[in-house]
Amino acid sequence: MKTYNICLLPGDGIGPEIIAEGVKVLDAVGRKYDVAFNYTEALLGGIAIDETGTALPQETLDVAKASDAVLLAAVGGPKWDTTDPNQPRPEQGLLGIRKELGLYTNLRPVAIFNALASASTLKPEIIDGVDLMIVRELTGGLYFGMRERFYDEEGAGVNGANGQRAYDTLEYREYEIDRIARQAFEAARKRRGKVTSVDKANVLETSRLWREIVHAIHDAEYPDVELEDLLVDNTAMQLINRPADFDVVVTENMFGDILSDEAAQITGSLGMLASASLGDGVALYEPSHGSAPDIAGLGVANPLAQILSVEMMLRYSFDMGAAADDIHRAVTAVLDEGWRTGDIKGPDTPADKVVGTVKMGDLVCERI
Numbered sequence: 001m002k003t004y005n006i007c008l009l010p011g012d013g014i015g016p017e018i019i020a021e022g023v024k025v026l027d028a029v030g031r032k033y034d035v036a037f038n039y040t041e042a043l044l045g046g047i048a049i050d051e052t053g054t055a056l057p058q059e060t061l062d063v064a065k066a067s068d069a070v071l072l073a074a075v076g077g078p079k080w081d082t083t084d085p086n087q088p089r090p091e092q093g094l095l096g097i098r099k100e101l102g103l104y105t106n107l108r109p110v111a112i113f114n115a116l117a118s119a120s121t122l123k124p125e126i127i128d129g130v131d132l133m134i135v136r137e138l139t140g141g142l143y144f145g146m147r148e149r150f151y152d153e154e155g156a157g158v159n160g161a162n163g164q165r166a167y168d169t170l171e172y173r174e175y176e177i178d179r180i181a182r183q184a185f186e187a188a189r190k191r192r193g194k195v196t197s198v199d200k201a202n203v204l205e206t207s208r209l210w211r212e213i214v215h216a217i218h219d220a221e222y223p224d225v226e227l228e229d230l231l232v233d234n235t236a237m238q239l240i241n242r243p244a245d246f247d248v249v250v251t252e253n254m255f256g257d258i259l260s261d262e263a264a265q266i267t268g269s270l271g272m273l274a275s276a277s278l279g280d281g282v283a284l285y286e287p288s289h290g291s292a293p294d295i296a297g298l299g300v301a302n303p304l305a306q307i308l309s310v311e312m313m314l315r316y317s318f319d320m321g322a323a324a325d326d327i328h329r330a331v332t333a334v335l336d337e338g339w340r341t342g343d344i345k346g347p348d349t350p351a352d353k354v355v356g357t358v359k360m361g362d363l364v365c366e367r368i
């Protein structure tokens, strides 16, 4: 029997609740296709800080690197929120594992499930036909540049300030832009053949370099793909104005973070947005949303972004396209039958169709 080893990182908040549903779905697929999934759970984020003092313990990294794929839920929460730069933060664990595993490509598919059209913030005629893929650069930019907090004389005393100062740096190397641009063009060739490259080239030097490199690769190797440039502020507006016009959207780390939460709302909820983080080795799959501390422990979180991340794992890491299709079909069927978690229910959803995290996972498994 084919066996895959999966590193599980439940993390914090709703993390343990939703990852359990992802595992349930994997097991359902395993039974159907006679494949065994072995799980090794490891610590990441706030729980890792509590138990080991660091958000990314070496042991977690070792388990992740030795696995065939990593399934992550979410990290963070108010318990560990601090503005003290000397205190560990859960998010450092997430950024650390992305960097250590070299996961420079983050794919965030924004597809509409027809049954959820009424859950979208946007009008039905605007979301009709929306199917876009955000290709977010994940290991560079502002998230990983030099940063510092310090005191300096200049600002001290002005309006009573005591002179604190801080900076973050936004930096990109040519090869980092080159490789993410290729990922976007390759994705576009498998989709509808269009790439929108999002930057802020009217202001930022990194964006001007980004634009030059994206165009050079396009002209030399992907002339068959349609390429458009769009400034990030305009993109934020166009995403809710004409979302169906986008196919592949490629952008730097922070713009991608912001635009993907915005795009999630087109689908109805952040609880629907899956993601795959890919590099040259083991890949990591996680929902795009966070640990949702406001609903943690209540059993009401939507597990579908996690389950759809499992779908991506089967497709990208295990070459199990048929099983991935089964998951997608099962989720579609459950939604078509009217089942909803709280975040995607509409004014017309009957109360007996509103289910919790575990029930939603069960419904998907039954249809696999």
Ligand SMILES: NC(=O)c1ccc[n+]([C@@H]2O[C@H](COP(=O)([O-])OP(=O)(O)OC[C@H]3O[C@@H](n4cnc5c(N)ncnc54)[C@H](O)[C@@H]3O)[C@@H](O)[C@H]2O)c1
Pocket: 014, 073, 074, 075, 076, 077, 078, 091, 094, 270, 271, 286, 287, 288, 289, 290, 291, 292, 293, 294, 295, 300, 301, 302, 303, 305, 343
């Ligand atoms: N990948 C990650 O681990 C990740 C991603 C984003 C935020 N975070 C962290 O999560 C913590 C909370 O951040 P936040 O509140 O800004 O963002 P969040 O994504 O956790 O939540 C935003 C809103 O969406 C809702 N939501 C999110 N996922 C949901 C789901 N599956 N089902 C139903 N509703 C859902 C939440 O209840 C909340 O109202 C912070 O510590 C943040 O740093 C982690």
Ligand SMILES: CC(C)[C@H](C(=O)O)[C@@H](O)C(=O)O
Pocket: 076, 091, 094, 095, 257, 288, 289, 290
């Ligand atoms: C938690 C945070 C560091 C993370 C990010 O900004 O990358 C999250 O918002 C995401 O979108 O995965």
Ligand SMILES: [Mg+2]
Pocket: 257, 258, 261, 288
């Ligand atoms: Mg985010």
